[in-house]
Amino acid sequence: MKTNPLQRAAESIIFAAEAPVPPEQIAEIVAEVTGRPPSSVEEVRAAVDDLNASYEADGRALRIEQWAEGYRMATAEDVAPFVNAYYVGEQRTTLSRSLMETIAIVAYRQPVTRPEVDFVRGVNSDYALRRLMELDLVDVQGRSDAVGRPLLYGTTDHFLEEFGLNDLGDLPTIREVREILDDPSFDEERAKLLQLDAEAAVAASASGPASDDAPTDDARPDDDRSTSNGTANA
Structure with missing residues (x-):
């Protein structure tokens, strides 16, 4: 042509x-x-x-x-x-479960405050939000009118790019998410992830006690990882 x-x-x-x-x-x-x-x-x-x-x-x-x-x-x-195969040897990274939980809440409820994220997750999300900001997936979008005027968080254009979205309207609906969760193939993937988490926990316990200045939420060392949308950019 x-x-x-x-x-x-x-x-x-x-x-x-x-x-x-x-x-x-x-x-x-x-x-x-x-x-x-x-x-x-x-x-x-x-x-x-x-x-x-x-x-x-x-x-x-x-x-x-x-x-x-x-x-x-x-x-x-x-x-x-x-x-x-070309990138074998380079670190292929994904977001940890704690970061995925946090960014999902921010994406679907933005603009959202940290206390609101904490309430949904049930744990302190300060570390997770800071890591997501360092990865340029989340940013501060202003302040709430609530008492204390807490910061409001939202996703960035880099978040859209990394997850292969044109805009936030491309996010799957709650119904679509439920259909994915009900898919038998998803159960297999979830079982693999749980096995990896268990192996990581065993390795961590064998290496000795955690440092006193470790993050306060459930973030793990793999929180430092970034996303990949499955296709390579030229």
Whole structure:
């Protein structure tokens, strides 16, 4: 499929970018370079759709995904095993259970205060929130009008990018989550995770008592890990 100048420009910008690029920014860059009136957002989106169609028609491994209201170059799901094999030896990390609990509460109830997160989890979430902020998945979005004016927390654009979401409306509904939990295959995955947790606990107890200045909530050493959405960014 022959590409037009807008498609070529959009493809090159998205390939070079280190973060999702909004269609408006692509239009502005193209107009600045060419000296022509800027393309509309619809024209940019159509150009990206045509690029993806050509990738698929040609059997290419690349795809342009829309995450955090911008475009990002990524690989197709079916080539994930090859990408994973390439990264063997590097730390492949996931969020720990305590961080996943915390970020789920923030994502679905934002803006939310720390006491509200603590109430839902039943434990102190100060450490978890600080780690999520260090990972740029959560940020302060203001202060509540409640007594003491506690900080309000919400998710970031980086959260959307890491979880492969275009916006918060793409989060699964409670009904969809329940369907996932009722899926027999999920029980198998949960059993594997519980086994890993048990092995980690045995290893930790064998290494000696924990330090007195350890985090106060149920965070574990794997809280320092970041997320992966299963596809590789170009």
